[in-house]
Amino acid sequence: MENITIDKNQEQAKQPGKEFKMNPEPLTIRKNYKGSDKLKSKVVLLTGGDSGIGKSVAVHFAREGAMVSIIYLNEEKDALKTKSEVENEGGQCLLIKGDVKDEQFCKKAIDETISKFGFLNCIVNNAAMQFPTEHIEDIKTENLHTTFETNIYPYFYIVKAAMKHLKEGDTIINTTSVTAYRGSEHLIDYASTKGAIVSFTRSLSKSLAKKGIRVNAVAPGPIWTPLIPATFEGEDLEKFGKDVPMGRAGQPAEVGPAYVYLASEDSSYMTGQVLHINGGEVIGG
Known part of the structure; x- marks a missing residue:
């Protein structure tokens, strides 16, 4: 994957950010990524799936044969483009607009997914x-x-509402962060939530192991997503990702396949674990 040159003269006024405004636009999936029906006929509910890592996951899953239900906050243009790209892969995509901070909305999103597809995996x-x-x-x-x-709260809301639909062989995947392991002096609260997600993953995996439901996580490092220009600017933006051993920011396309692995039978003997996709930072845990 080539290094990317980030235009430092860009910023977005509010989060979560809009992908279509980014320069350069993130790479969602490699052209040479070949699907092999690893997730054929599976139904997936994905929060924050309109752009960035979430979009990459949705498109990878669709190329592997999955049907995707995407929750997004307010990024209408990005969400519609993601839906189009999922459908171009031959998959079905349900868009659900709302705020995951609302527990009742999270329950409603599960219900809408079941109403549309009939089941959830x-x-x-x-x-x-x-x-x-x-x-x-x-x-x-x-x-x-x-x-x-x-x-972190919506992780509880979504899983609680989904439990009556999940069965043996199904999976839960949580997005944590490298900051949960090495800390971050300018993202103390964010890193704290990501640490909570690691503990949530490990604890939930033990709770659900006897039911045959696997729970794992992915801990991305500096990945070029809309959240970055929505929270950084100027020199901080320009040097984003350059301090890792590989010397560059990662692309969503380099993270999406990890979720495919964790959602598929390829990872059938893995639960309670975290995959670290961070450009070479060696961290504990």
Whole structure:
């Protein structure tokens, strides 16, 4: 994968950010990625699936034969484009607009997915927000609540509502972050939620092991997604990802296949684990 040159003269006023405004636009899937029906006829519910890593997961899953239900907040144009790309892969795509901070909405999203497809095989908890702040004293209480209510609470809401539909052989995949392992001085609250996701993954995996439902996670490093220009600017944006051993930011296309692996039978003897896709940072856990 080639290095990307990020235009530092771009920023977006609000999160989660819009992919169509990014320069360069992220790569969703490699042209030479060949699907092999690893997820044929599976139904997947994916939060934050309109862009970035979530979009990459949706398109990879569709190429592997899955039907996809995507929850998105308000990024209408990105969501419609993702739906189109999923359908171009031969898959079906249901778009569900709403805020995952609302538990009743999360229950409704599960119900709509079942109404559309009849069953559910995989949950991908992925939606997140972040508010970079240099000092803990400057973290706004409102932002602290938003970060936790977006990044970890919905994982509980979605899984609780889905449990009556999941069965042996089904999977749950959570998106954590490299920041959960190495920390982040300017993303203390965000990193804390990602650490909570690691513990959630490990604990839930033990709880569901006897039911044959596997629970794993992916911990991306610096990946070029709409969240980045929506939260960083200028020099911070220009140097994004350059401090990892591989010397560059990653593309969503380099993360999506990990979710395919965790959702498929290829990972049948794996639960409670985290895959680290971070450009070479060696971290514990």
